[in-house]
Amino acid sequence: MKKVIATLLTGALFASSVCTVPTFAAESDKTMTIATNFSYDTIDPHDGNSSWYNGVYGLTENLFKIADDFSIQPCLAEKGEMDGNVWTITLKDNLVFSNGNPVTPEMVIRNLQRAAEVNPKASFMENFTYETVDQKTFKIICDAEYPTLLNTLSTPGYAIADLDATTEFTSELVATGPFVIEKFEPGNLVSVSKNEQYWDGEVQMDQVDFYYMQDDDAKLMAMQNGELDAYTGVTAAAKEIYEAEPDTYDVVTRSATRLQFYLLNKNNLSDNIRKAINLTVDAKAMEAYLGGTVSATSGPFNSSSSYGKAEAPEVDTEQAKTLIEEDGYTLNKDGFYEKDGNVLTLNISYYAARSLDVIATLMQEQLKNIGIQSELVCEEDPDATYMKTGNFDIALYCCIADMTGDPQYFIDGLVNGAYTIGGFDNEECKTLYEELSQEADPTKRAELANQIIQLIIDDNSFGFISLFNKITVLKKGVSNYAENSPFDFYGISKDTIKK
Numbered sequence: 001m002k003k004v005i006a007t008l009l010t011g012a013l014f015a016s017s018v019c020t021v022p023t024f025a026a027e028s029d030k031t032m033t034i035a036t037n038f039s040y041d042t043i044d045p046h047d048g049n050s051s052w053y054n055g056v057y058g059l060t061e062n063l064f065k066i067a068d069d070f071s072i073q074p075c076l077a078e079k080g081e082m083d084g085n086v087w088t089i090t091l092k093d094n095l096v097f098s099n100g101n102p103v104t105p106e107m108v109i110r111n112l113q114r115a116a117e118v119n120p121k122a123s124f125m126e127n128f129t130y131e132t133v134d135q136k137t138f139k140i141i142c143d144a145e146y147p148t149l150l151n152t153l154s155t156p157g158y159a160i161a162d163l164d165a166t167t168e169f170t171s172e173l174v175a176t177g178p179f180v181i182e183k184f185e186p187g188n189l190v191s192v193s194k195n196e197q198y199w200d201g202e203v204q205m206d207q208v209d210f211y212y213m214q215d216d217d218a219k220l221m222a223m224q225n226g227e228l229d230a231y232t233g234v235t236a237a238a239k240e241i242y243e244a245e246p247d248t249y250d251v252v253t254r255s256a257t258r259l260q261f262y263l264l265n266k267n268n269l270s271d272n273i274r275k276a277i278n279l280t281v282d283a284k285a286m287e288a289y290l291g292g293t294v295s296a297t298s299g300p301f302n303s304s305s306s307y308g309k310a311e312a313p314e315v316d317t318e319q320a321k322t323l324i325e326e327d328g329y330t331l332n333k334d335g336f337y338e339k340d341g342n343v344l345t346l347n348i349s350y351y352a353a354r355s356l357d358v359i360a361t362l363m364q365e366q367l368k369n370i371g372i373q374s375e376l377v378c379e380e381d382p383d384a385t386y387m388k389t390g391n392f393d394i395a396l397y398c399c400i401a402d403m404t405g406d407p408q409y410f411i412d413g414l415v416n417g418a419y420t421i422g423g424f425d426n427e428e429c430k431t432l433y434e435e436l437s438q439e440a441d442p443t444k445r446a447e448l449a450n451q452i453i454q455l456i457i458d459d460n461s462f463g464f465i466s467l468f469n470k471i472t473v474l475k476k477g478v479s480n481y482a483e484n485s486p487f488d489f490y491g492i493s494k495d496t497i498k499k
Helices: 003-010 051-056 105-118 120-127 149-153 216-224 236-243 271-280 283-289 317-326 356-370 408-415 418-422 427-438 442-459
Strands: 031-036 064-066 072-074 077-083 086-091 129-132 137-141 179-185 189-194 207-212 230-232 249-264 294-296 337-339 345-350 373-378 394-400 462-475
Touching (some): 077 149, 086 105, 216 236, 236 249, 236 462, 249 271, 249 418, 271 317, 283 294, 283 356, 283 462, 356 373, 394 418, 408 418, 442 462
Parallel strands (some): 031 207, 345 373
Antiparallel strands (some): 077 086, 129 137, 179 189, 189 207, 230 462, 249 462, 294 462
């Protein structure tokens, strides 16, 4: 490789401390260099954090995977069938690990049991019973009906590895992915090479090097110098630069799954005031201000998913003013609504991450434009302050709303969990949620989810602003770096290519 990355690795632009300048692979159509935003100290396939990047590196695979359209598709498994609380899973033919050892039901079961031991988020699977049926088939007997088990098994932390051949999970891994680990230097470099025994066909690339680079200017400089082939997490400023050179770069923007939203406190605000706020907050204007890093949304889920079809009313500030005036407020000489000598003043609580500080300021200005005064209250830890106490009028928050290609987890938070802190309590939603939790058919689950979210929107207890965009830049001729996937835990595959 050339000089820019080596310079950045030892210079001020590079965020991590590196003792030595790495040796770069010679450039060819069969090698690739990619920048990553995170670095972990382990490649344990069942660790709750590092397992996200094992999929990006092309090292591991799961029984199932989440397609670009959010549907669950077979991967190592051929199919999964539910009968009550029992799932029967059939593996594909000719599955082998990178060392040539066969993938057996017994080994898969051991992986799922280890995941339950290693990852606290998977500990519930310790309560399940596992049975081998034959050389391709096994059963998972859950402690209750679990219609979204395949979604769970598609997520990081449930990858399948050869536990007999892998003795040091920190830096060694024998798995089923199209690539195998060659070099693992936490905070610097992860190098992978083609899995010569890959079970699912020819792997296009010989070697891919992933460099940990946090600094956005460093990535831009390395990309412009031709030392990087791709990276995800492009800033608005860099996106504009790349898009100005369409013959050199391809830029792919995909609305993803991390949600910016707000809670409206029913204990403090009337129905009319809450509705007026929702008719005033202009998510599309916020999208434009944030320079394409987010996409305005009507509901919490991506509109390309089957369960992301709920609709919110358009911005209508005149109707918002009418609703406020119906509550007895009139505009004072300063242009703010007041009643009985008290100015309508709202508390907007937020934390300064995920662009919520920008959102809070824009929201304050939009409310001011219709005559609502507001005060911004920034907290360092929202979960220990306003999201715990309910001390807010408007509470801004950000989270991944969709981690598994299924809406149930986030809806549970809205209907029964932490997000009810603002006073939302709807019996119809709870009834529909109970149906959702027991329904196995994806089409019916989507219908129920859309009904629930529409009821939530109509109640005006929440406002859904935008979904962060996954923005990937690729050198012209590079493709299939999961650039069209809304999820961050996919990356290179057997089809990743550099022409």
